[in-house]
Amino acid sequence: MYKYLNFEPIKDSQTKLAQLFNIAMDRVKTARHFIAPSCTSIVASKGCADFERESFMAQKFYQLCLTEIYYHQVIHYLTEWKQMATQYNNEFAGNWKYYALSKHIELINEYGGDEEDYNDGGSLRTELTNQELSHSTIVNEMRDFNDIFLTTGLFSLTEIYAILLLDSELSLQKIFAQIGKPIKTYRQGDDGEMIENTWVDEQEISSRQQHECDTIVDMLFSAQRAVVELVRDVKKLKVFTNNKPFFAKLPDRIEAILDLRIVMNQYPRKGGRL
Secondary structure (H helix, E strand, O other): OOOOOOOOOOOOOOOHHHHHHHHHHHHOHHHHHHHOOOOOOOOOOOOOOOHHHHHHHHHHHHHHHHHHHHHHHHHHHHHHHHHHHHHHHHHOOOOHHHHHHHHHHHHHHHHOOOHHHEOOOOOEOOOOOHHHHHHHOHHHHHHOOOOHHHHOOOOOOHHHHHHHHHHOOOOHHHHHHHOOOOOOOEEEOOOOOEEEOOHHHHHHHHHHHHHHHHHHHHHHHHHHHHHHHHHHHHHHOOOOOOOHHHHHHHHHHHHHHHOOHHHHOOOOOOOOOO
16 A cells, blocks of 8 residues: 655755755655555544554654645745845835835736725825735735744754654664564675675664764754744834844845854764755
């Protein structure tokens, strides 16, 4: 029976943050294999012997799906916010009313307006109240939606961190060894020939994988903290204010997150993967 196993990687961004998200989701594929649903419905009866196990698996799988959505939305909205801030600074000189009026007119030109959008002579009204411009302000454009990107907190994704750390301990070799059917693993030697790994080799590989997972989790948490703090600051902005200092720094702040400059000094590159 078909099982949902593979997440959709982020393909429309080559940023280091997108690469980190893709690596993280790829690293949990072994765990995802074991918790992925194998039927179209969840066991509904508490009397079923598998109810607790199925419910537990369904919850974990659902949390992984939400994490996947969140990672995609982070890249999408950070990219969009950077573009909006750049346009706001360069084309509208950081003037909220100029920006809002321009966007209001663009909306009417594209979709048509209501009767109250026009003067008696048929021309567009340009003397608008703050309330009439509210939905077109840059602040409300950035936060006037209900999305997982805006609602995810710093500790909302602890599940994937736990699974990542568990995944470093979860391998086919260890699974088969625990059931009394160990399998051999190999590495490529300097001469190109395949060499069977010794017990010492396996321990070194396991230690390296654990270190890699620890580093990935630390980097993910640091990146998420930067995103959550940015969202928090956006939510604090006053709508009918230019907020020039904030928007002047916003493109560079977002670029630092996307480029992982916020964490790369603490967790330097290894193997050129990021």
